[in-house]
Amino acid sequence: MALEASEFAPEDYISTMPDNVITSILHQLPLQDAVRTGILSRNWRFKWTMLTQLKFNEEFFVYLMKTKGENSLGKIVSRLLLHLNGAVTKSVLVPALLDVEDIHHLILFLSRKGIKDLTITDWSKPQVKLPTHLFSCLELKRLNIYGFCFHPPPGFHGFPNLLSLELRGVQYGGSDLGEFLTRCPLLEILDLGYLSYTGNVKLVEITKLVNLKILSLSLCHLETTTTISPCNVFELVGFLPKLQELGLDFQDCRLTEGGATKKFPTAFPALKALKLTRIDFGDGIMISFAFEMLRHFPNLQTLDIIATRQVTDPFPISIPIPEGEYNMRELRSVLFRNFKGSKNEVYLIKYFLACCPSLKKIEIQCDWCLQPIEQLIHARKLLMLHRASPAAEIEFY
Amino acid sequence: MSEPDVIKPEMMKSYIWLQTADGSIQQVEQEVAIFCPFICHEIHAGMGSSKTYPISLPARVNPVTLSLILDYCRFHQVPGRSNKERKSFDEKFIRMDTNRLCELTSAADSLQLKPLVDLTSRALARMIEGKTPEEIRETFHIPDDLTEEEKLEPLKNITDDPRIRLLNRLYARKRKELKEKEKLKNVEVEAEHVDDRSVDELLSFINGENGDSKEVKTAKNKKKNRRRKEQQKNAPPVCANSNTSSSPSNGTKESNGVSSVSRDDRVKGHCLPNISELLKLQDSEDDRFALDDDFDDCDIGDGIDPEIKEQIDREVEDFARRLNSDWPERVQELLSLGQERRPSLYSINGNGCSTKRSNASGLEKHEK
Numbered sequence: 060m061a062l063e064a065s066e067f068a069p070e071d072y073i074s075t076m077p078d079n080v081i082t083s084i085l086h087q088l089p090l091q092d093a094v095r096t097g098i099l100s101r102n103w104r105f106k107w108t109m110l111t112q113l114k115f116n117e118e119f120f121v122y123l124m125k126t127k128g129e130n131s132l133g134k135i136v137s138r139l140l141l142h143l144n145g146a147v148t149k150s151v152l153v154p155a156l157l158d159v160e161d162i163h164h165l166i167l168f169l170s171r172k173g174i175k176d177l178t179i180t181d182w183s184k185p186q187v188k189l190p191t192h193l194f195s196c197l198e199l200k201r202l203n204i205y206g207f208c209f210h211p212p213p214g215f216h217g218f219p220n221l222l223s224l225e226l227r228g229v230q231y232g233g234s235d236l237g238e239f240l241t242r243c244p245l246l247e248i249l250d251l252g253y254l255s256y257t258g259n260v261k262l263v264e265i266t267k268l269v270n271l272k273i274l275s276l277s278l279c280h281l282e283t284t285t286t287i288s289p290c291n292v293f294e295l296v297g298f299l300p301k302l303q304e305l306g307l308d309f310q311d312c313r314l315t316e317g318g319a320t321k322k323f324p325t326a327f328p329a330l331k332a333l334k335l336t337r338i339d340f341g342d343g344i345m346i347s348f349a350f351e352m353l354r355h356f357p358n359l360q361t362l363d364i365i366a367t368r369q370v371t372d373p374f375p376i377s378i379p380i381p382e383g384e385y386n387m388r389e390l391r392s393v394l395f396r397n398f399k400g401s402k403n404e405v406y407l408i409k410y411f412l413a414c415c416p417s418l419k420k421i422e423i424q425c426d427w428c429l430q431p432i433e434q435l436i437h438a439r440k441l442l443m444l445h446r447a448s449p450a451a452e453i454e455f456y
Numbered sequence: 457m458s459e460p461d462v463i464k465p466e467m468m469k470s471y472i473w474l475q476t477a478d479g480s481i482q483q484v485e486q487e488v489a490i491f492c493p494f495i496c497h498e499i500h501a502g503m504g505s506s507k508t509y510p511i512s513l514p515a516r517v518n519p520v521t522l523s524l525i526l527d528y529c530r531f532h533q534v535p536g537r538s539n540k541e542r543k544s545f546d547e548k549f550i551r552m553d554t555n556r557l558c559e560l561t562s563a564a565d566s567l568q569l570k571p572l573v574d575l576t577s578r579a580l581a582r583m584i585e586g587k588t589p590e591e592i593r594e595t596f597h598i599p600d601d602l603t604e605e606e607k608l609e610p611l612k613n614i615t616d617d618p619r620i621r622l623l624n625r626l627y628a629r630k631r632k633e634l635k636e637k638e639k640l641k642n643v644e645v646e647a648e649h650v651d652d653r654s655v656d657e658l659l660s661f662i663n664g665e666n667g668d669s670k671e672v673k674t675a676k677n678k679k680k681n682r683r684r685k686e687q688q689k690n691a692p693p694v695c696a697n698s699n700t701s702s703s704p705s706n707g708t709k710e711s712n713g714v715s716s717v718s719r720d721d722r723v724k725g726h727c728l729p730n731i732s733e734l735l736k737l738q739d740s741e742d743d744r745f746a747l748d749d750d751f752d753d754c755d756i757g758d759g760i761d762p763e764i765k766e767q768i769d770r771e772v773e774d775f776a777r778r779l780n781s782d783w784p785e786r787v788q789e790l791l792s793l794g795q796e797r798r799p800s801l802y803s804i805n806g807n808g809c810s811t812k813r814s815n816a817s818g819l820e821k822h823e824k
Contacts, residue, residue: 069597072558073580080565080577087581098589100598 074102078109086112090119094139108142112149115165120156133161140168147172152179159187167192175220178203186230204229211235217242225250236280237264247301248273252308252336256280262291266298274299275306275334278314286315289351296327306334307352310367314344330356334363340403358389362411366397366404368426390415397426400437409444418448423455472499473510476519481510484526491529493568514566520556521563524549528572550579554595 073081085093085107093107115136123132136157150169154162162181169177170192177199181187186208194211199218203225210232218224221243227250237260240249246268252275259282265274278287281295296302333356338345353359393411398404411421423441425434438455470486474495489504490496495511498504504511513522531537531545550557557576564572584592593600 070555071597071599072555073596074598076558076562077565080561080573083573084561084577084580084584087578088585092585095589096584096592098602099592101601103598104602 071100071102074100078106081106082109082111085110089122090114090139091122105144108144110143111145111147113147114151116151116153117155120153124156133157136161136165140165143172147174149176150174150178152177153181154179155181155183162187163190163192166190166196170196173198175199176201178205179207180205182206182228188232203227208232211239215239215242217244219243219245221246223248225252226254227251228253229255231256231258234258237261237282240264241267244268245270247271250275250306251277251280252306253277254280262295265295269299270301271299272301273304273306274302275304275308277308277310278312279308279310286313288315289348289355292352293327293355296330300329302327302330304332304334305330306336308336309339309345309348310337314348327356328358331358332361332363333359334365336363336365337367338364339367339369340399340401340407346403346407353387357387359387360389360391361394362390362392363394364396364407366395366399366426368397387411387415389417391417391419393418393421394424395422396424398423398429398437399426400429400433405437405440408441412441412444412446412448412451414447415451416447418446418451420452420454423453425456472504473507474504474522475510475512476517476522477513477515478518480519481507482519482522483507485530488526488530488533491533491569492525493570495567514563516559516566517563518559521560524552524556524560525564525567525569525572529569532571546575550576554580554583555597558596 085096088096090113093110097104097107120132123135127135147169152162152165154165157165166179167190174196175198177196178201179189183206186206188208188210189204191212194215197218198220200220201223202218202221203223205225205227206229208230209226213233213235217239222245224243224246225248231254234257236256236258240246240260241264244267247270249265249268249271250273254277258280260276260280261282265271265276278292281287281291283291292307296305333352335349335352338349340346349364353362390411393415395404395408408421408423411418425437429437434455441453441455471483472486472489472495473481474484474489475481486499490499494514495504498511503509517525528549532542552560557579561573561576561580564576583595587595592598
């Protein structure tokens with residue numbers, strides 16, 4: 060074979076590989092290992108400066124802390140950045156140990172390097188305000204912010220290329236969230252979970268984002284006259300033809316049952332996944348609201364329900380859950396978190412087991428307040444329930 | 457011949473022809489080959505349907521890697537396989553000699569087969585992650601061709617290890633001392649040369665011969681040394697700490713030296729032979745100052761310097777006396793051409809001494 064001759068004198072093949080391949084190898088290494096390849100040989104001295112993706116994540120800072128200590132983290136990060144040759148298109152920052160000033164400089168640097176994909180996480184309180192340099196990163200396609208305080212400057216014209224925006228646990232400064240959203244017209248993924256925002260978002264503003272495939276927001280932020288009814292949600296979904304995943308958060312919202320018996324004309328065929336968070340199973344209105352959702356999404360395949368952690372009324376009014384009327388033919392997987400064992404919750408699970416012929420898996424995670432013995436009792440009860448789908452697995456933990 | 461774009465009915469598999477860089481041609485099932493985007497595009501462009509028009513594969517794809525790639529394609533293009541099956545195939549697939557894995561990565565990249573590039577580069581990354589440099593060099597047969605200094609240079613000291621910083625400083629100091637030692641040797645050697653030649657050539661000049669080429673050269677060398685020495689004095693504090701990238705900055709240092717030399721050359725080029733002695737006179741004066749500098753700065757006290765100083769003094773006085781005879785005409789030329797020289801005289805005096813060593817005054821000094 061042709062290679063065997065060369066195997067006698069082992070070649071340094073890796074150093075001759077094309078730059079883009081070497082860069083893709085270096086991208087799969089932790090940042091400190093990628094930089095250290097500079098010491099391998101003359102050829103490799105500057106290969107790492109071609110990196111376009113930087114992962115300043117926990118792993119990197121833990122490594123630096125071990126070898127250097129906390130004080131010069133900012134200095135080291137700056138030095139590293141000075142060597143970089145080309146654009147930086149993707150970056151993950153977990154700048155928990157950096158000064159606020161360092162964070163500002165870092166974001167300024169990235170804004171000049173044509174960053175396209177930025178993830179930045181900082182759960183410290185009080186929330187650090189992100190610098191306005193962030194809003195000059197107009198090439199951004201993906202922006203994920205966890206924690207922090209996000210305040211677009213007045214008159215900000217939006218991110219024209221933004222496809223995915225996640226602002227989880229973010230405090231939104233200002234009162235123009237809706238307008239900000241309308242200025243990012245290409246958005247396909249929008250996640251505003253656990254957002255702290257004192258204002259309101261008009262339905263009309265969200266409906267402008269016609270390309271949305273994944274949407275997650277809090278019902279309390281939707282602006283309506285008095286209360287929110289399922290009709291409002293259906294209206295919203297009606298304007299988003301490409302929507303595949305919808306997440307609704309029920310914390311602090313005022314709901315109404317309006318339209319509970321009325322059948323909404325359009326079913327929404329595209330929606331495949333639904334996630335309902337912080338539902339209070341003691342609140343009858345919320346439960347019926349949830350059921351309305353289920354009724355109108357016939358192609359639903361995945362359902363996630365996360366019950367609220369807060370203490371709920373231990374003796375809620377049990378809601379008669381109609382059986383058989385709703386056909387959830389496509390539902391394959393159900394995830395139920397913070398199960399407290401209340402009557403309504405048990406009813407719900409019973410319902411799913413009875414009415415979902417395609418169900419493959421139902422996963423129930425108990426709330427921490429449930430004692431092991433209680434867990435056992437519930438588990439026994441669940442196992443005895445009738446199942447429409449013979450293949451259904453119940454995972455209870 | 458049937459159209460290449462049409463997939464034939466179930467019974468007959470269609471084949472396409474591929475040619476590797478070494479010229480060998482082989483036949484492959486179309487459904488397997490179109491898994492590679494590159495080949496797919498070529499087929500749509502109409503190539504590969506017959507042996508006379510095979511698809512020419514990029515240079516990095518040799519027959520061995522091609523067969524590996526086709527094995528990969530053959531497995532993965534079957535739609536019915538489970539994720540588990542694919543994963544286990546992949547894990548077995550990448551078990552091969554390191555160099556072959558590298559070749560495979562390059563070949564897959566040139567055929568735009570992204571899943572395979574990702575798989576192989578991840579495997580290669582796993583071989584690099586967490587290993588020491590020696591281990592990595594061993595695995596990939598990378599030559600260890602960085603000098604000790606380069607390895608410890610600030611460029612690599614990203615983690616700011618104090619030991620490395622200390623070593624850098626020591627190296628910088630050592631370098632400086634070495635250069636100064638060298639330069640001193642050069643200066644001595646050339647000082648002696650100057651002394652010898654100045655006497656000879658003065659005589660020869662006075663006798664009407666042209667000997668300025670040598671003079672110019674020695675003067676040039678001295679200029680270069682002086683300049684390098686000056687840069688050396690200024691450079692070490694900068695060098696040790698904030699060297700962003702050594703090769704470009706070294707380059708500029710060198711070019712500074714060279715440009716100063718060339719400037720001097722240009723000036724000297726205009727000098728007529730009868731000026732060159734004056735230049736040498738000034739050079740020897742500079743030497744004296746330069747030697748003083750050396751003596752002040754470094755720890756190298758050889759005892760050679762004072763002797764040379766005396767020698768030079770003697771020769772200079774000698775020369776000055778001889779010039780006296782031709783003084784009036786020479787002064788004119790000196791003054792006019794000396795104008796060009798004066799700026800460099802200021803800069804040369806590394807001590808920061810701002811003595812204005814004009815041509816006339818220098819001569820006057822020695823006339824006495």
